[in-house]
Amino acid sequence: xxxxxxxxxxxxxxxxxxxxxxxxxxxxxxxxxxxxxxxxxxxxxxxxxxxxxxxxxxxxxxxxxxxxxxxxxxxxxxxxxxxxxxxxxxxxxxxxxxxxxxxxxxxxxxxxxxxxxxxxxxxxxxxxxxxxxxxxxxxxxxxxxxxxxxxxxxxxxxxxxxxxxxxxxxxxxxxx
Amino acid sequence: xxxxxxxxxxxxxxxxxxxxxxxxxxxxxxxxxxxxxxxxxxxxxxxxxxxxxxxxxxxxxxxxxxxxxxxxxxxxxxxxxxxxxxxxxxxxxxxxxxxxxxxxxxxxxxxxxxxxxxxxxxxxxxxxxxxxxxxxxxxxxxxxxxxxxxxxxxxxxxxxxxxxxxxxxxxxxxxxxxxxxxxxxxxxxxxxxxxxxxxxxxxxxxxxxxxxxxxxxxxxxxxxxxxxxxxxxxxxxxxxxxxxxxxxxxxxxxxxxxxxxxxxxxxxxxxxxxxxxxxxxxxxxxxxxxxxxxxxxxxxxxxxxxxxxxxxxxxxxxxxxxxxxxxxxxxxxxxxxxxxxxxxxxxxxxxxxxxxxxxxxxxxxxxxxxxxxxxxxxxxxxxxxxxxxxxxxxxxxxxxxxxxxxxxxxxxxxxxxxxxxxxxxxxxxxxxx
Numbered sequence: 101x102x103x104x105x106x107x108x109x110x111x112x113x114x115x116x117x118x119x120x121x122x123x124x125x126x127x128x129x130x131x132x133x134x135x136x137x138x139x140x141x142x143x144x145x146x147x148x149x150x151x152x153x154x155x156x157x158x159x160x161x162x163x164x165x166x167x168x169x170x171x172x173x174x175x176x177x178x179x180x181x182x183x184x185x186x187x188x189x190x191x192x193x194x195x196x197x198x199x200x201x202x203x204x205x206x207x208x209x210x211x212x213x214x215x216x217x218x219x220x221x222x223x224x225x226x227x228x229x230x231x232x233x234x235x236x237x238x239x240x241x242x243x244x245x246x247x248x249x250x251x252x253x254x255x256x257x258x259x260x261x262x263x264x265x266x267x268x269x270x271x272x273x274x275x276x
Numbered sequence: 277x278x279x280x281x282x283x284x285x286x287x288x289x290x291x292x293x294x295x296x297x298x299x300x301x302x303x304x305x306x307x308x309x310x311x312x313x314x315x316x317x318x319x320x321x322x323x324x325x326x327x328x329x330x331x332x333x334x335x336x337x338x339x340x341x342x343x344x345x346x347x348x349x350x351x352x353x354x355x356x357x358x359x360x361x362x363x364x365x366x367x368x369x370x371x372x373x374x375x376x377x378x379x380x381x382x383x384x385x386x387x388x389x390x391x392x393x394x395x396x397x398x399x400x401x402x403x404x405x406x407x408x409x410x411x412x413x414x415x416x417x418x419x420x421x422x423x424x425x426x427x428x429x430x431x432x433x434x435x436x437x438x439x440x441x442x443x444x445x446x447x448x449x450x451x452x453x454x455x456x457x458x459x460x461x462x463x464x465x466x467x468x469x470x471x472x473x474x475x476x477x478x479x480x481x482x483x484x485x486x487x488x489x490x491x492x493x494x495x496x497x498x499x500x501x502x503x504x505x506x507x508x509x510x511x512x513x514x515x516x517x518x519x520x521x522x523x524x525x526x527x528x529x530x531x532x533x534x535x536x537x538x539x540x541x542x543x544x545x546x547x548x549x550x551x552x553x554x555x556x557x558x559x560x561x562x563x564x565x566x567x568x569x570x571x572x573x574x575x576x577x578x579x580x581x582x583x584x585x586x587x588x589x590x591x592x593x594x595x596x597x598x599x600x601x602x603x604x605x606x607x608x609x610x611x612x613x614x615x616x617x618x619x620x621x622x623x624x625x626x627x628x629x630x631x632x633x634x635x636x637x638x639x640x641x642x643x644x645x646x647x648x649x650x651x652x653x654x655x656x657x658x659x660x661x662x663x664x665x666x667x668x669x670x671x672x673x674x675x676x677x678x679x680x681x682x683x684x685x686x687x688x689x690x691x692x693x694x695x696x697x698x699x700x701x702x703x704x705x706x707x708x709x
Binding site: 144 | 388404405408412416419420422423426436
């Protein structure tokens with residue numbers, strides 16, 4: 101167990117693409133996946149999120165959120181301060197926080213977990229993300245990339261095969 | 277309780293974030309149920325109209341969008357209907373793999389329903405998260421089984437939600453042998469887990485209930501019917517899908533946007549308990565032995581036995597998938613050629629939640645003139661209302677409002693994961709006379 105996983109959650113609906121766009125921005129910025137770093141785009145994984153937490157030492161999860169703030173606002177949550185969730189448990193709507201809460205009960209959370217929420221506005225099917233959300237995903241990608249460099253440089257064995265100063269990896273998975 | 281009768285009015289106004297949005301109205305006056313309506317008020321989705329004018333090649337991917345939990349059922353039913361009309365004889369490989377694909381859906385859907393939706397009710401829990409505190413190993417096991425079902429769907433459909441693998445004439449591709457070997461090992465390893473799941477569900481204390489109802493499910497000459505067979509009922513009916521309309525009717529009710537189905541003017545049951553009631557002797561020997569071990573007497577007249585029925589069907593699906601994948605070969609081609617022709621196509625299969633019936637009228641170019649889809653949810657609507665009425669009377673109307681509401685939720689959840697979603701959002705207003 102020595103793996104970092106970045107999970108960008110979204111759907112093809114307007115601003116709800118925030119998690120996917122963050123992954124895109126990370127990749128565009130030179131972050132590459134490999135043995136030590138797995139990067140996935142997920143489309144509303146439901147309870148399927150839980151197995152993706154297995155055997156990871158650090159999970160970075162990015163999802164859209166609606167908390168009444170301005171679109172583009174970025175909030176980071178740790179394991180113990182997830183936001184309150186106003187919707188309940190259901191088969192079609194088993195959301196990210198439901199899955200994480202269940203994982204916590206089952207002892208399946210990784211040693212480190214960072215949950216990033218990007219405040220969004222509209223999530224119309226087929227719609228484009230707004231400018232603020234696009235900008236926020238690029239900003240968040242920079243934050244994550246900096247942190248990856250810092251952490252992985254401090255742990256050379258985990259830094260993949262590259263030596264160009266970027267966190268360099270090999271593989272990106274896109275899962276729906 | 278004493279002789280004093282009360283008036284209770286329970287309104288469940290919004291059942292949110294579900295494929296079928298609904299509500300429940302219950303009114304009890306002087307110890308009698310005077311009103312009981314399961315209202316489905318989701319705006320009509322017009323899927324059948326969307327299909328009109330579409331080319332047959334688009335149909336499998338379009339109907340997959342009807343349900344996120346059981347897309348395979350919609351794809352396979354549509355494909356089989358059109359293949360029958362077009363005179364397409366599937367390669368035996370494709371026929372077998374359609375069943376395997378479908379098994380994946382049964383495994384994931386049933387496991388989801390058992391662990392995340394139904395089981396918490398019987399342990400006094402509000403959710404699977406609470407259930408995980410007292411039965412973590414069982415919940416973990418359920419998630420593993422569900423994930424395996426999803427993996428099986430991904431194998432043939434490229435993804436488990438709205439898969440894209442099915443085409444008229446077969447599949448778009450065939451998985452390589454290496455992937456089949458890998459999943460065979462996983463399926464084999466899951467068998468003892470599914471056996472333990474049956475024992476666990478059979479050990480869960482459920483309310484005792486005894487209701488008379490007609491079970492309707494497909495029946496096959498040799499196999500436990502999933503994707504092939506005729507339509508049978510517990511009163512002896514045995515018909516081909518083409519004759520469905522002669523015996524079953526759909527009616528509009530003012531309080532619901534879902535059509536209510538009836539069989540000879542009466543409600544009827546579709547789904548796992550109906551299937552196991554009609555087809556338990558078609559189960560593989562090992563599954564049948566385990567079912568016998570549970571002591572469940574079939575046919576069952578207690579809808580709460582649906583929990584065990586689903587667990588039994590999980591094991592059945594694992595056995596079936598393994599049996600068919602043990603003989604796997606990579607085909608020369610995953611599909612046979614198709615030439616469309618005009619006419620009417622009908623087919624049915626057993627979706628996880630019950631009988632799913634499709635009818636398409638096609639033109640010479642292979643485009644849909646009109647379509648009709650009868651899902652299990654609408655077939656069970658009248659039965660759910662009947663069940664609610666009977667089981668509430670059996671439960672006792674003098675219970676506290678919260679207990680009545682919870683009992684109603686349990687009853688509804690027994691039928692259908694979509695409805696089960698809804699009942700987690702009950703907002704109840706009680707008026708007392």
